[in-house]
Amino acid sequence: MDPESVVASAGAGGSFISLNEPEQRYYSGLHSLCQADASGTLSSSKVAELFKASQLPPESLHKVTELCGAKRLGYFGTPQFFVALKLLAAAQSGLPVHLESVTANLPLPRFVGLKNEPEMRYSAVPPSIDGQGAQCVSAPGSVCRTPADRSTFRHLEAKVEKKEPWSPPRSPSSSPPRSPLIYRGYPYTKKRNGADSQIAYESKHSSRPIVLLEQHSSPSNHGTRANADHLAMARASSSERLDQQGAVDYSDDDPWRITEEQLEYYTNQFKTLQPDLGALILGTIAKNFFTKSKLPIPELSHIWELSDVDRDGALTFPEFCTAFHLIVARKNGYPLPESLPPTLRPGVMQQEEDIPDTPEDRSIIERLQPSLATTKQDLKEESCKQDVGVKRMTTSQEKRTLQFGGFPDRPEAPQDLDPHMRTKTRPRSHSSTSFEDTMKKAEEPPTPPPRPQKTHSRASSLDLNKLFQQGAPGIKSGWFPPPPALPPRPLTSQVSHFVNVSEKTVQQPNFADFSRFREEEESSVKPEEQGPCSRFGPSTEDLANASKQDGIGVCHSQPPQKPLRRKYHPESQNLETGPPPAMPFPTPTKSAQKLLSKQKREIQMAIRKNKETNAVLTRLNSELQQQLKVVHQERVTLESQLELLRPLAPT
Amino acid sequence: MAVCIAVIAKENYPLYIRSVPTQNELKFHYTVHTSLDVVEEKISAVGKSLGDQRELYLGLLYPTEDYKVYGYVTNSKVKFVIVVDSSNTSLRDNEIRSMFRKLHNSFTDVMCNPFHNPGDTIQSKAFDGIVSGMMVQTG
Numbered sequence: 001m002d003p004e005s006v007v008a009s010a011g012a013g014g015s016f017i018s019l020n021e022p023e024q025r026y027y028s029g030l031h032s033l034c035q036a037d038a039s040g041t042l043s044s045s046k047v048a049e050l051f052k053a054s055q056l057p058p059e060s061l062h063k064v065t066e067l068c069g070a071k072r073l074g075y076f077g078t079p080q081f082f083v084a085l086k087l088l089a090a091a092q093s094g095l096p097v098h099l100e101s102v103t104a105n106l107p108l109p110r111f112v113g114l115k116n117e118p119e120m121r122y123s124a125v126p127p128s129i130d131g132q133g134a135q136c137v138s139a140p141g142s143v144c145r146t147p148a149d150r151s152t153f154r155h156l157e158a159k160v161e162k163k164e165p166w167s168p169p170r171s172p173s174s175s176p177p178r179s180p181l182i183y184r185g186y187p188y189t190k191k192r193n194g195a196d197s198q199i200a201y202e203s204k205h206s207s208r209p210i211v212l213l214e215q216h217s218s219p220s221n222h223g224t225r226a227n228a229d230h231l232a233m234a235r236a237s238s239s240e241r242l243d244q245q246g247a248v249d250y251s252d253d254d255p256w257r258i259t260e261e262q263l264e265y266y267t268n269q270f271k272t273l274q275p276d277l278g279a280l281i282l283g284t285i286a287k288n289f290f291t292k293s294k295l296p297i298p299e300l301s302h303i304w305e306l307s308d309v310d311r312d313g314a315l316t317f318p319e320f321c322t323a324f325h326l327i328v329a330r331k332n333g334y335p336l337p338e339s340l341p342p343t344l345r346p347g348v349m350q351q352e353e354d355i356p357d358t359p360e361d362r363s364i365i366e367r368l369q370p371s372l373a374t375t376k377q378d379l380k381e382e383s384c385k386q387d388v389g390v391k392r393m394t395t396s397q398e399k400r401t402l403q404f405g406g407f408p409d410r411p412e413a414p415q416d417l418d419p420h421m422r423t424k425t426r427p428r429s430h431s432s433t434s435f436e437d438t439m440k441k442a443e444e445p446p447t448p449p450p451r452p453q454k455t456h457s458r459a460s461s462l463d464l465n466k467l468f469q470q471g472a473p474g475i476k477s478g479w480f481p482p483p484p485a486l487p488p489r490p491l492t493s494q495v496s497h498f499v500n501v502s503e504k505t506v507q508q509p510n511f512a513d514f515s516r517f518r519e520e521e522e523s524s525v526k527p528e529e530q531g532p533c534s535r536f537g538p539s540t541e542d543l544a545n546a547s548k549q550d551g552i553g554v555c556h557s558q559p560p561q562k563p564l565r566r567k568y569h570p571e572s573q574n575l576e577t578g579p580p581p582a583m584p585f586p587t588p589t590k591s592a593q594k595l596l597s598k599q600k601r602e603i604q605m606a607i608r609k610n611k612e613t614n615a616v617l618t619r620l621n622s623e624l625q626q627q628l629k630v631v632h633q634e635r636v637t638l639e640s641q642l643e644l645l646r647p648l649a650p651t
Numbered sequence: 652m653a654v655c656i657a658v659i660a661k662e663n664y665p666l667y668i669r670s671v672p673t674q675n676e677l678k679f680h681y682t683v684h685t686s687l688d689v690v691e692e693k694i695s696a697v698g699k700s701l702g703d704q705r706e707l708y709l710g711l712l713y714p715t716e717d718y719k720v721y722g723y724v725t726n727s728k729v730k731f732v733i734v735v736d737s738s739n740t741s742l743r744d745n746e747i748r749s750m751f752r753k754l755h756n757s758f759t760d761v762m763c764n765p766f767h768n769p770g771d772t773i774q775s776k777a778f779d780g781i782v783s784g785m786m787v788q789t790g
Contacts, residue, residue, distance in 0.1 A: 283763065283764070283765030284765055286765060287765035287766055290766075297766050298766075298774050301764050301767055301774065301775060302775070304765065304766055305760070305764060305775055305776065305777045308763070311759075311760050311763060313763035313764075313765070338776065
């Protein structure tokens with residue numbers, strides 16, 4: 001444990017939580033217990049053990065991890081760890097796990113079964129920690145921003161210290177954890193020793209609630225879960241860390257792909273420099289900002305060269321994101337590319353340029369973050385804003401999935417993109433065609449349930465709408481018959497039903513979503529349905545709750561479905577209203593090429609969605625079966641208890 | 652076709668100089684240095700109008716037995732010097748002009764980079780790439 005780094009990182013964070021002396025000692029002891037490496041980050045397995053030892057329910061731990069900012073960063077730095085400890089203490093005291101709890105005067109968190117006594121360690125650190133306590137400032141009102149600020153400020157600094165991300169539990173299979181050579185050796189491919197375990201982790205990572213369930217069943221996976229969660233939420237270095245730890249949000253291990261988290265972070269940073277997201281950041285301002293990252297000037301110069309594609313000496317928002325991403329990658333040890341990776345080309349970012357143009361869109365971007373805690377809220381907001389935001393959402397989804405063919409918003413896209421296009425049209429289209437396949441493939445395994453709701457369902461609905469408007473090609477017409485057949489299905493056989501649905505999913509790419517959604521609508525009406533109702537992302541989180549409280553779980557699962565239902569109604573309506581007028585539409589109205597390319601893209605997207613839904617469904621199936629077993633066991637125990645009590649009744 | 656390309660600052664110190672490595676580079680450095688006198692001469696002669704690219708392009712500065720030296724000056728008095736091997740098929744004037752134009756463009760890009768301080772040696776990979784392209788072309 002490096003006391004200086006603790007002080008430096010805590011002090012450099014600016015605002016920090018306030019710790020009283022015993023807390024500081026205890027926390028620093030725990031910090032050393034968790035075996036921080038030289039860079040000040042903590043070993044994830046040790047942290048995971050610690051969290052388990054706190055004997056808190058996994059969703060609390062998950063929330064703690066999320067709140068303390070470690071998810072965003074993808075690792076536990078010192079401030080994150082301390083905040084996490086505070087939150088654990090709060091949770092153990094019965095306070096809600098929230099950032100405001102951090103400021104409360106709490107008893108020390110209790111950890112059961114820790115191997116080493118943390119008090120042993122703190123003797124080394126009290127002097128620095130005491131000084132640190134004096135520095136600590138806590139602003140209750142701004143505590144919520146604290147992790148963000150800290151991560152913002154420390155983000156750049158931490159990157160200097162950090163040699164590697166979290167060493168994942170499965171690191172032995174991939175490479176020695178502490179070697180920065182890892183990064184050098186990483187090409188942008190998936191070839192690594194731990195490829196198999198990667199896939200396993202991907203499947204685990206793909207749905208956070210599912211991971212929570214698994215955490216139930218396999219405590220050893222706690223580290224994995226936290227790992228995966230952190231990966232899901234990891235920000236700037238997320239792409240590289242994702243590579244290393246095998247769970248990739250979007251596609252193959254392309255470290256040059258910007259995730260949603262990162263994008264939001266970059267957006268915030270851009271706003272701090274230049275409030276108008278459509279404007280330029282001057283070179284000098286950008287220089288000062290990027291110099292803070294402490295990269296050597298020649299590298300920064302090179303990054304600038306790569307990212308300032310219009311060579312105007314200023315950065316637009318996409319260019320800024322590119323530059324920031326390159327800096328982050330560099331700080332994580334990735335060698336700088338000689339030329340701009342296609343995924344970072346501003347054409348990709350052009351889509352995002354459209355989004356931040358309005359505050360509403362910006363909020364949509366933020367809502368797009370895959371955060372479980374707010375997924376429900378997101379869905380509600382999304383459903384509310386559906387009419388207006390749907391198109392933009394799709395565009396942003398496309399940006400997220402890096403599919404910027406621009407097809408969902410045909411009427412809009414050309415207008416929006418033309419001013420931004422400049423000379424970037426060609427790279428954009430290149431990327432779309434070349435990377436669609438990789439994106440498709442890559443998105444299959446790790447797709448978390450929220451994504452299909454937010455992205456593909458919408459996109460698919462939009463596609464169809466647009467298709468209907470423009471005269472759907474004959475291929476799509478084949479999908480029309482099945483959806484009306486699905487609703488009358490009996491609701492009691494939901495589980496088997498879903499299996500059937502998954503089969504149908506294979507056959508009808510886009511419509512599978514809608515058929516499932518319609519069933520979900522119906523299933524939500526039935527309170528006794530637990531598992532099937534809570535299939536998709538937010539509800540799978542409630543699934544975790546449901547596994548604990550059988551009856552209550554249903555209620556939990558219902559609220560998220562309502563927004564789902566609301567959300568999917570318009571889509572289904574669009575579907576139903578769409579088909580009839582679409583049929584007689586004359587196809588020759590549009591150019592054949594445009595249709596063909598559209599079709600192709602839509603088909604590809606549909607295939608991808610299809611595969612995602614397949615994966616989701618199989619996972620859900622397994623979860624449900626587990627639940628079923630659990631329920632059976634409980635029933636058996638209850639019955640046995642009843643029998644035991646029966647002889648006592650007459651007496 | 653160039654065997655040596657050099658960028659000289661206003662104060663007549665080199666910002667960037669690169670030669671085909673097989674040959675004696677010092678010779679080229681010397682050649683470039685001596686060509687500066689010729690450049691100065693030409694600049695002082697052309698005083699009147701600025702911004703005309705033809706005037707930026709100075710043309711053949713002087714030929715020697717082995718090579719020819721071409722010059723180009725920017726509005727900020729940054730000089731580009733290209734040394735071309737005479738044994739190669741003699742390049743047309745337009746080609747030399749286009750080479751200078753490319754050099755000027757990439758030099759501008761380097762200057763636009765906020766991380767580059769004017770007066771520093773040019774360490775841009777993009778610029779190196781352009782220059783290598785010109786030199787590789789010559790073979």
